[in-house]
Amino acid sequence: MMKTELLAPIIFMPLIGAAILGIWGKHWSEKLIGAIACSTVGISTVLSFYLVFAKLLVLPADGRLLTQHLFTWIKAGSFRADFAFMVDPLSAVMLLFVTFVAFWIHVFATGYMHGEDGYYRFFAYLNLFMFMMLTLILADNFLLMFVGWEGVGLCSYLLIGYYFLKDSANDAAKKAFIVNRIGDAGFVLGVMLIFLHAGTISFIDKTVDGASVDSSFARLGKLFLNADPLWVVGTMTAIALLLFVGAIGKSAQIPLFVWLPDAMAGPTPVSALIHAATMVTAGVYMVARCSPIYTKSPTAMFVVAVVGGATALLAATIAIAQWDIKKVLAYSTVSQLGYMFLACGAGGFSAGIFHVFTHSFFKALLFLGAGSIIIGMHHEQDLRFMGGLKKYMPKTFWTVAMGWLAISGVPLFSGFFSKDDILYRTFSSSSLPSPWGAVLWVAGVATAGLTAIYMTRLVVLAFFGDERYRPHHEEGAHEVKAAHGHEESEATEDRAAYAHRLIPRESPANMWIPLVVLAVLSVAGGWIGISEGLTGGRIPNAFEHFLEPAIAKPVAISGELTVSAEHAESHTLELALTGLSAIIGIGGILIGWSWFKGRPLWQPPSLLENKYWVDEVYNRLFVEPIKSISTEFFWKVFDVKIIDGAVNGAAWLVSGMGDVLRLIQVGFTRVYAALILAGALVVIGYFLIGLNR
Amino acid sequence: MEKALFLILAAVCAVAALNVVLQRNPLYSALSLIATLCSLAAIFITLQAQFIAAIQVVVYAGAIMVLFVFVIMLLNVTTAERTIDRHRYLKFLAIPFAGLLITEVFYVITRFPQAQMPTGAIGTTESIGVYLFNQYLLPFEVTSILILMAMVGAMVLARREEKGK
Amino acid sequence: MVPISWYLALSAILFTIGVVGVFVKQNAISIFMCIELMLNAVNLTLVTFSSFFNEVSGQLFVFIVMTVAAAEAAVGLAIIISIFRNRESINVDEANILKL
Numbered sequence: 025m026m027k028t029e030l031l032a033p034i035i036f037m038p039l040i041g042a043a044i045l046g047i048w049g050k051h052w053s054e055k056l057i058g059a060i061a062c063s064t065v066g067i068s069t070v071l072s073f074y075l076v077f078a079k080l081l082v083l084p085a086d087g088r089l090l091t092q093h094l095f096t097w098i099k100a101g102s103f104r105a106d107f108a109f110m111v112d113p114l115s116a117v118m119l120l121f122v123t124f125v126a127f128w129i130h131v132f133a134t135g136y137m138h139g140e141d142g143y144y145r146f147f148a149y150l151n152l153f154m155f156m157m158l159t160l161i162l163a164d165n166f167l168l169m170f171v172g173w174e175g176v177g178l179c180s181y182l183l184i185g186y187y188f189l190k191d192s193a194n195d196a197a198k199k200a201f202i203v204n205r206i207g208d209a210g211f212v213l214g215v216m217l218i219f220l221h222a223g224t225i226s227f228i229d230k231t232v233d234g235a236s237v238d239s240s241f242a243r244l245g246k247l248f249l250n251a252d253p254l255w256v257v258g259t260m261t262a263i264a265l266l267l268f269v270g271a272i273g274k275s276a277q278i279p280l281f282v283w284l285p286d287a288m289a290g291p292t293p294v295s296a297l298i299h300a301a302t303m304v305t306a307g308v309y310m311v312a313r314c315s316p317i318y319t320k321s322p323t324a325m326f327v328v329a330v331v332g333g334a335t336a337l338l339a340a341t342i343a344i345a346q347w348d349i350k351k352v353l354a355y356s357t358v359s360q361l362g363y364m365f366l367a368c369g370a371g372g373f374s375a376g377i378f379h380v381f382t383h384s385f386f387k388a389l390l391f392l393g394a395g396s397i398i399i400g401m402h403h404e405q406d407l408r409f410m411g412g413l414k415k416y417m418p419k420t421f422w423t424v425a426m427g428w429l430a431i432s433g434v435p436l437f438s439g440f441f442s443k444d445d446i447l448y449r450t451f452s453s454s455s456l457p458s459p460w461g462a463v464l465w466v467a468g469v470a471t472a473g474l475t476a477i478y479m480t481r482l483v484v485l486a487f488f489g490d491e492r493y494r495p496h497h498e499e500g501a502h503e504v505k506a507a508h509g510h511e512e513s514e515a516t517e518d519r520a521a522y523a524h525r526l527i528p529r530e531s532p533a534n535m536w537i538p539l540v541v542l543a544v545l546s547v548a549g550g551w552i553g554i555s556e557g558l559t560g561g562r563i564p565n566a567f568e569h570f571l572e573p574a575i576a577k578p579v580a581i582s583g584e585l586t587v588s589a590e591h592a593e594s595h596t597l598e599l600a601l602t603g604l605s606a607i608i609g610i611g612g613i614l615i616g617w618s619w620f621k622g623r624p625l626w627q628p629p630s631l632l633e634n635k636y637w638v639d640e641v642y643n644r645l646f647v648e649p650i651k652s653i654s655t656e657f658f659w660k661v662f663d664v665k666i667i668d669g670a671v672n673g674a675a676w677l678v679s680g681m682g683d684v685l686r687l688i689q690v691g692f693t694r695v696y697a698a699l700i701l702a703g704a705l706v707v708i709g710y711f712l713i714g715l716n717r
Numbered sequence: 718m719e720k721a722l723f724l725i726l727a728a729v730c731a732v733a734a735l736n737v738v739l740q741r742n743p744l745y746s747a748l749s750l751i752a753t754l755c756s757l758a759a760i761f762i763t764l765q766a767q768f769i770a771a772i773q774v775v776v777y778a779g780a781i782m783v784l785f786v787f788v789i790m791l792l793n794v795t796t797a798e799r800t801i802d803r804h805r806y807l808k809f810l811a812i813p814f815a816g817l818l819i820t821e822v823f824y825v826i827t828r829f830p831q832a833q834m835p836t837g838a839i840g841t842t843e844s845i846g847v848y849l850f851n852q853y854l855l856p857f858e859v860t861s862i863l864i865l866m867a868m869v870g871a872m873v874l875a876r877r878e879e880k881g882k
Numbered sequence: 883m884v885p886i887s888w889y890l891a892l893s894a895i896l897f898t899i900g901v902v903g904v905f906v907k908q909n910a911i912s913i914f915m916c917i918e919l920m921l922n923a924v925n926l927t928l929v930t931f932s933s934f935f936n937e938v939s940g941q942l943f944v945f946i947v948m949t950v951a952a953a954e955a956a957v958g959l960a961i962i963i964s965i966f967r968n969r970e971s972i973n974v975d976e977a978n979i980l981k982l
Contacts, residue, residue: 693974698807698905701814708821715825723884727892734896734919738903743911750915753896757922764889764933769944773925776948781918781955788959789911792966811902818901822894826887845945848938856942860949867953874960 026083030075031092031109031162034119037064037071038154045151049144058134061147065130065154069123076116086573088113091164093232098167102223104237105167110228114574117377117567118161118309121384125301126154128538132392133293135535136399146186146291153179157302161309166215166225166240169310173211173274176303177204183298184290196286203283207273211310214266218317221247221259227313241316241576248320257321264317264324267310268331275307275361277335282639284358288350292395295350300357300391301384308364308380312373315576319371325455329369333450333464333471336362340474342635344481345628348405349394352482355635356431357387359471363446366464370456372449373575374568378553379446381567382438385549386430389542393424396531396539397486404493407482408625412491416528421487423539428483430546432476433609438550443472444605445555448598469608476612477619484620492624555598723763730756747785754778768842889930896923910962910974914955921951 041064049057080088093108111119130150137146156179160172178201185197219225222243229239244263247256271277276284287299298304311318311328318324336359343355360383367376398405400417414421430439450456451465530536553567620626631637688699733756736749754777761770849857896919903916925944932940969976 694807694905694908698810698814701818701901701905705814705817705821709817712821712824715828720884720888723888727888730892731895731899734899737912737915737919738899738906743909743915746912746915750918753919754922757926760889760892760926761929763884764929766929766933766941766944769925769929769941772945772948776952777918777922781952784955784959785911785915788963792911792963807905811906815898815902818898819894822897823891826890826894844938845941848942849945853939853942856946860946864949864953867956871956871960874957875963 026079026090028075028079028090028092028111030071030079031090031111032094034068034071034075034123035109035155035158035162037068038151038158040064042148042151042155045144045148049148052144054134054138054143057144057147058130061151062127062130062134064151065123065127068154068158069127072119072123075111076120080111080113080116085569088116088573089228091228091230093230096232103219103225104232105165105225106232107168108164108230108232109162110164111162112228112574113570113572114309114312114377115161117381117571118305119158121381122157122161122302123154125384125388125542126157126297128541129293129297129301129388129392132296132395132535132538133291135532136293136395137291140291142186146183149179149182149186150293150297153183153298153303157306160306164227164230166218166227169313170208170211170215173270173306173310174208176298176306177201177208177274180204180287180294180298180303183294184287186290186294190289192286193289196283196289200283200287203280204273207270207280210266210269210273212270214263214270217259217263217266218244221263241314244317245320260317261321261323264314264321265327267314267317268324268328271307271311271365272331273307274310275304275365276358277307277331277362277365278338281335281339281358282642285351285354285635288348288354292350292391292398295354296388296391296395299354300387304357304361305364305380305384308361308368308376311365311368312377312575315368315373318368319455319576322455322457325369325371326457326460327369329366329450329453329456329460329464332362332365332367332369333467334362335359336366336471337467337474338362338636340471340478342632344474344478345632347407347633349397349407349410349482349486350391350405352407352478353387353390353394356390356475356478359475360387360431363443363468363471366450366468367446370446370450370453370461370464372446372453374571375442375445375449377571377575378550378567379442381553382430382442382546382550385542386427386439386546389423389427389539389546390431392535392539392542393420393427396420396535397528399531399535400528401493407485409493410486411489411493411624412487413528414487417487417530419530419536420539423536423543424483424487426543426546428479429613430550432479432613433472433605434613435606435609436547438546438548440606440609441550441554444602445553447472447605448555448601451601452597469605472605473608473612476609477616480613480616481620484617485624488621489624719763723760726756726759726763730760743789744786747782747789750785751778751782754782768845771842886930886934890927893923893926893930896920896926908973908975910965911959913974914958914962918951918955921947 041060045057045060049060075090080090083089089110089112091108091110093106095107096104097107098105130147133146133150137143140146153176156172156175158172160169160176163169163172181197181201184200185193187193215225218240222238222240224238224240224243226237226239227241229242230237244260247259273280284299284304288295318328339355339359339362343352343359346352346355360379364376364379364383367373367379397410397413397417397420400413400420401410404410426437430437433440433443447465447468450468451461453461456464553565555565555568627633634640690696730753733749733752737746737753740746740749754773758770758773758778761767761773900916900918900920900923903919904913907913907916925947928940928944928947932938932944
């Protein structure tokens, strides 16, 4: 383990940017604000690459750990949390793609947010978010990671509610924060349990000021030596599940995914950065970081896999039925996050992280592309009012197409390799009980198919077909009216009238260049992680080998380690499954193309279009009862009667006592004499009792 | 024999004391008080404190009570008018308070160790005089100053204010 | 042989009667007489102890007490006379302005 001085600048540059912009940025020009914001993140990016490639990779494979200790933050008894950072292969991977993607999104945002009020505020928040995210990734103990965890939640709230004059944005921001907090409660309980049983919350063994601090994972592992294994496994399960609750909230899995679609009320670069590439992946990162705990609890792994698989499938079914382009991408993100958790639950942590890696490229690309479309269409977001944009926005089209092919799992694109790796590991997982591996694989394959279908739908509806935003296109106007029924016709006529003046235009350079960069990575980014089963070991899986020392190996149900046993024997199985995924991916595209080309305004089932009424159910089950309890009980009874009663009662008591004591002052000497006698009797009595003892 | 004597004297004393409180006319109370004082003097004699008994009769009953009677006659205090007593409850409190006080004191008394019999050697005038003028000379002299002050005070307080002002 | 506790009991009874009398009577002079009664009860206690324990200081104390009682009676009665001159009444209840 070596020390480095580079981690602090990486993390604090965006904070400095946020501070500068927040304090002085109000009256600066857009160019200056954009330059400062992008340059701080750019410096972080460059330093990150330097750190990883020049400093980390030169270390031997099992000693790749760089740390930097800033100061001792909390030291209370045996509890210790330092403000210290570390870089190991897992955080290196996260660091690289987070900073890189964030940089290009910052550049894009300088174009997207052009002309907005509060331009400086946006970039200040965005930089603040980067600071928090980097703290989360590079923290070396649970508490500092939690600081970053909460911080990204805060910045998410600030950025979703950026258009604070819109009620929908404010509500969405509050919803995101509150649902996140529900998950955080579980996370904090998990960390407390870890401290209770391990006595430390550090991720690594280290020595600070002469005192040695053990890694919490090592300590938890040592529990097996002394105690009943059943109890230890139960403890691990409890810890793992509680931590996973936090991941459910942060990474929008069932049942706490409801905030992510609403979060689309924020500006599109926010959706791209926070809700596609970085914040939502924090949950997956945390699960991978805690893999030593998860691998010791088969129950927890199972829960993670099932939740991930179910979320993937559910979200994909909803995504097919959405009309807002950003909502389609939001549910797609939820679905892909489900894939990542499925991978982790099945034991393929490196596959899950690989999918995080590739997903960040193509999902950010898709969101930025959607942003480009939205700006080009003068803030139109509804797919029903797009169409035929290919000839107006070619650069956007070709880059979005790369992302489309990547997410659909077309062979040789990045998404293909990562998704296929996940599916293979799910099927052949030996840490899931026996039929579930195959069951979840089926769910994953179905999701892959649906993904290809709904992404094709999005591309077809946006870029191909009739230009439905032009009302003088008879078919367009009639189709729109017929598809919606009469109650919406007024709104659609308004919009059609507005769109009449509309000519879509291509976006400026500071918006299409990031698209191109991300498109290149969507195509090529997967080539460093090609599964070795496919190529028979001819091309090394650099990604997996890099990550190996940082992630624990899953334990099979039978209790043995699953090293490379399955690689050797089921080489053919892997090839077969890969072929199947390729067919599903391409087939999905073809199905989507042929179906939606002719029926762009196909009305999906209302159950799906209304997202299974999840928000309404939650409202009935949780929100309404809480509101009524708050009003009826807490306000009217508790606050008015008990608390106000206590306060008023105290005053009443004092004045009552005064009224009683007033009676002593009568002015009659005889009464005073009687009182003196009474007092004397009491005192004599007291001494007599003492005499008796 | 001595017990019987004591009981008779104690009974007289207690009944007279009770009468002091129970009489409404202060003159009758004063007379009862004189009876109490005289029976107390007799009890002193049974305790072989002859000197004290003598001065009890001479000073207390003979001087102080006479003063009381003079003042009562001077102020012409008759039976108290039937004014409305706003604190009648005090009369009813008297019994419990009295009972409580008696109980507490009896509680102590019954635990008292038995002492030796009175010898009578110290009650004589001669022995008191010896102590008074040797060890306790200072209190004796101070007492005389006290009496002087009392005289002056009484004269000042009771003087009529008609002259001058 | 009369036990000491009898004398002390008599003294207690006298004292109690005096105490009760203080706050039952309305006439100032009557109250004064009850105070004298209390003083006498204490005198009896002192003499009892002095003779039973062969201590002369008890009787000397009684001597002083009597002197002081005489002085106090003189002054007190003078006060009562002057109050009577102002108010025409020696009802203690009418002197009730000593209050807040």
